[in-house]
Amino acid sequence: MTTVTKAVLISMLSACAIATSAFADEAYIYNVKGIIKGMPGDRLAKNELLVKHQPIPGYRDDTGAIVGMMAMTMPFYLKEGVSLEGIKEGDSVELKVEQHLKPKFTEEVISVAKAE
Numbered sequence: 001m002t003t004v005t006k007a008v009l010i011s012m013l014s015a016c017a018i019a020t021s022a023f024a025d026e027a028y029i030y031n032v033k034g035i036i037k038g039m040p041g042d043r044l045a046k047n048e049l050l051v052k053h054q055p056i057p058g059y060r061d062d063t064g065a066i067v068g069m070m071a072m073t074m075p076f077y078l079k080e081g082v083s084l085e086g087i088k089e090g091d092s093v094e095l096k097v098e099q100h101l102k103p104k105f106t107e108e109v110i111s112v113a114k115a116e
């Protein structure tokens with residue numbers, strides 16, 4: 001193989017790597033501490049949990065920039081099948097929230113556990 005052929009192959013490979021990462025579905029997981037202010041059903045949707053959460057310093061916006069999120073009360077949406085067994089309004093909890101930026105921006109709670 002000539003040096004020129006090698007150089008062409010290497011540049012083709014790196015072009016592929018760039019193209020792949022542009023389509024990669026990156027997920028970010030946030031551990032969010034808070035207090036349950038509303039359970040699904042009644043005045044909330046079936047997959048909606050209202051939580052007064054602590055600050056989330058590493059939180060990313062829809063561009064992927066780390067912007068953080070201040071403490072607030074807001075709805076979170078549960079991934080299908082996530083258990084809320086033993087969890088009730090007023091409980092201190094730790095949520096695991098999974099965020100995807102691509103192909104579209106989504107955020108879903110993948111687990112809810114009672115905090116110590």
Ligand SMILES: [Cu+2]
Pocket residue numbers: 053069070071072073074
């Ligand atoms: Cu928030």
